[in-house]
Amino acid sequence: MQVKTTPISPDHLKRSIDRLRKMVAQSRTTTPPPVVNVHYWYHKDTIKQLARVAASLSKLSNSAFKRLAQAALSATARKLSLADPRVAVPVRLKPERYSQSHPLFKKSAAILQSIAEADATAVFFKVLEQYASLVGQLWPVRDRMGELEHVYANSLGSGRSTMTSQPEGSVDAIVTSPPYLGAQKYIRASSLSLGWLSMTEPNQLRSLEDQSIGREHFPSKAYNNEPRCPLPEAESLLKLVHLKNPLRAHIASRYLIEMHEVIANCYRVLRRGGNLVLVSGCNMICCEVFDTTAFLQKICTRLGFHQTLEVTDVIKSRGLMTRRNKTAAVIPLESVTVFQK
Ligand SMILES: C[S@@+](CC[C@H](N)C(=O)[O-])C[C@H]1O[C@@H](n2cnc3c(N)ncnc32)[C@H](O)[C@@H]1O
DSSP: OOOOBOOOOHHHHHHHHHHHHHHHHHOOOOOOOOOTTHHHHSOHHHHHHHHHHHHHHHHSOSSHHHHHHHHHHHHHHHHTSSBOTTSSSOOBOOGGGSOTTSHHHHHHHHHHHHHHHOOHHHHHHHHHHHHHHHHHTTGGGGGGTOOBOOOOSOOSSSSTTOGGGSOTTOEEEEEEOOOOTTOOOHHHHTHHHHHHTTSOOGGGHHHHHHTSTTOOOOOGGGGSSOOOOSOHHHHHHHHHHHHHOHHHHHHHHHHHHHHHHHHHHHHHHEEEEEEEEEEEEEEEETTEEEOHHHHHHHHHHHHTOEEEEEEEEEOSOOTTOOOGGGTSOEEEEEEEEEEEO
């Protein structure tokens, strides 16, 4: 998706919300967009109401307000699904998993009850108003904001909506929180939202995953040989991991190769003196530390970036990290590194 995001005035936001409210109230749509297993994840009435919201959004012309409303629908769809909010990927919330004296029994039962009683349209508009109030606060500083130009559905490779089509030296700053290694469930985690926003059909989720950096699914013939390594600093680690688990070594190797491609593209599109802000965290692979931050920093400096700042932060929640067979432990630190071209 390529977008040009311009600030929206609070008045414009208010008028747009009022218009959307009328469209939803008048909508007679009963068919929801192609959400995977929609009847498993939602109550009937929620489906009916969200279908009307989704149908009304699809009629809006492409604008910053439409994208704001899409973000609100995505959050509402997650909030009102029967999926456990403590788990990033959809897993049905089941209070009976816990004994009746367990605090999560009561908590899960209360969540399910509030979902059953929720007015989905009202929840959607409440979320949208919260987002609009945040976006509206940017209006007084709009002259200092510049433009947020392009958002890439896929930062890799060729084809539609990739960074490769962005002209060289055309960007002032890039802020990115790239995928983690060992946190590869991004597509499954977004599958309900992708459906409600009609961004994908259930049978396209797998192909979307195949374009996702840090993915885990590879055919066994892909990792028979020793992994390729774009970074000398990671070579001995990948060889060691290959002896323990060739698939995991291949996943890490692809991750570094693809992140190298993305960062090289970031370098290309930035103007001289432009900044790249990179958020990254480390984790473990087969009981070995995979120092993502150090590897990505090395890739950046080798490509010609100068590191100007690094700050470290404790991550409060790392919902997507997998504790795979107790070998992929979580290190709850993240770094924000700033580089200049
Ligand atoms: C650490 S998360 C950052 C999420 C982000 N901060 C946000 O709030 O949406 C990494 C994100 O990169 C996305 N991603 C994975 N592969 C990608 C690719 N090839 N092109 C663009 N984004 C990708 C994942 O789907 C995930 O949303």
